Amino acid sequence: MEDEYLRFGPEALRIELRQLADAGRPVGEVVEDLETLATDMAADDRTYHERARELLDRCEQLPSGHRTEPDTLAAIRQERPDGPRRFEALSSPGHDALRGAWAGRCAGIRLGKPVETWTREEVRRFLTTTDQSLDSYLRADVAGSDEFAMDATGGWHDWVTGMPRDDDLDFTVVALETLRSCGKEFNTTDLAQVWLENLPVCKLHTAERVAYRNLLNAVDPPATARRWNPYRELIGAQIRADCYGYVTPGAPERAAELAFRDARLSHVANGCYGAMWVAAMLAALPAVKNLQDAVAVGLTEVPTDSRLAAAINDVLGWRKAGIGFEAAIDRIHATWDDADFYEGYHVVPNAQVVAAVLAWAGSDPDLGTALARAVGAGFDTDCNAGTIGSVVGFHLGFDALPDEWVAPIDGALSTALADRPRPWLEDLVTDTLAVARAS
Known part of the structure; x- marks a missing residue:
């Protein structure tokens, strides 16, 4: 059974490190452990899942960063x-x-919705390639669309009825x-x-x-x-x-x-x-x-x-x-x-x-x-x-x-x-x- 929603992958640990740094929290004592574990997890994230939870517990206990960004x-x-x-x-x-x-x-x-996982440049390239614009809902049944990941999120105007x-x-x-x-x-x-x-x-x-x-x-x-x-x-x-x-x-x-x-x-x-x-x-x-x-x-x-x-x-x-x-x-x-x-x-x-x-x-x-x-x-x-x-x-x-x-x-x-x-x-x-x- 695919149970990704129950587990942590290496990317989650890398995001945690960036989140801590952006919030101004002291990451010195966890940065090496986060980077090492993220590398280890890339090989077998099931084996290292418990270590990830323990490390994230340590991250949660780090002192607060920006004092002008309260949570209450x-x-x-x-x-x-x-x-x-x-x-x-x-x-x-x-x-x-x-x-x-x-x-x-x-x-x-x-x-x-159809382009929510795409970058601005990908959206622009799609519009140019398929000769469409954003002044109407986007379609998949157009020439040139086969160059793109059309089924990433769905929602194309010709694929759906209603909302x-x-x-x-x-x-x-x-x-x-x-x-x-x-x-x-x-x-x-x-x-x-x-x-x-x-x-x-x-x-x-x-x-x-x-x-x-x-x-x-x-x-x-x-x-x-x-x-x-x-x-x-x-x-x-x-x-x-x-x-x-x-x-x-x-x-x-x-x-x-x-x-x-x-x-x-x-x-x-x-x-x-x-x-x-x-x-x-x-x-x-x-x-x-x-x-x-x-x-x-x-x-x-x-x-x-x-x-x-x-x-x-x-x-x-x-x-x-x-x-x-x-x-x-x-x-x-x-x-x-x-x-x-x-x-x-x-x-x-x-x-x-x-x-x-x-x-x-x-x-x-x-x-x-x-x-x-x-x-x-x-x-x-x-x-x-x-x-x-x-x-x-x-x-x-x-x-x-x-x-x-x-x-x-x-x-x-x-x-x-x-x-x-x-x-x-x-x-x-x-x-x-x-x-x-x-x-």
């Missing part, structure tokens, strides 16, 4: 800048806005189901129970899979995010945050808190901050003038001196200085390599891509342009395009979204959830609206 909500709030926290009382979001958010999220995921299953959408529905069953006062243990009852472990990846494994081993949250988890600052929590912004209009602080309760099941520090930023940004949308203002409000809910805040502020600074969009994306790629697994899926460069697309969208965003820019930027294409589609769709409303993007979703969605495998878009909107209206 109270400490995070002490390190954040001034912000609105809550705007004047707003009514619950309208049906059209929520339908736009869900549909926009689906459209972004659907566009980015294909994707973990980015699974977690949005999981968040909604948690809110429906437990209310806005849910805690991380409540969320964990929904995961265990609904999600098959082999449909999860990186930090989420590790957290799930920890739950099965009787590890309680938030230790589930730290134990044997090299992926704790990757993008996973950020893609789970949207629904918390949908249900807290005008209350970015509340949205960030809900996203934090979710994120801490599997992530720490910047991994949590990305989720808090996205949720707060969405919650701010009904109360601000444009997308760039929403991006800025989202930042008021994360620590000022965190790596995530610094990176997003760099992007906003480039926009203010008059740098063009493509030049901004080039700058992100100059620092982060999307061909490298750790860097390609780390929360920081992906948050920068999201911020860039939204900051350059202006006051009159176009869904198609925004999605094309998100996918064309590389990195985690379906995650970033899903977040972008969610924000733009929430801002514009469903009636303003082009039919060519929303019609193929076809009303029904596919998920991995045991209790909700084929939800209809309209039902998700209705349920989200009910949660938003609840106290």
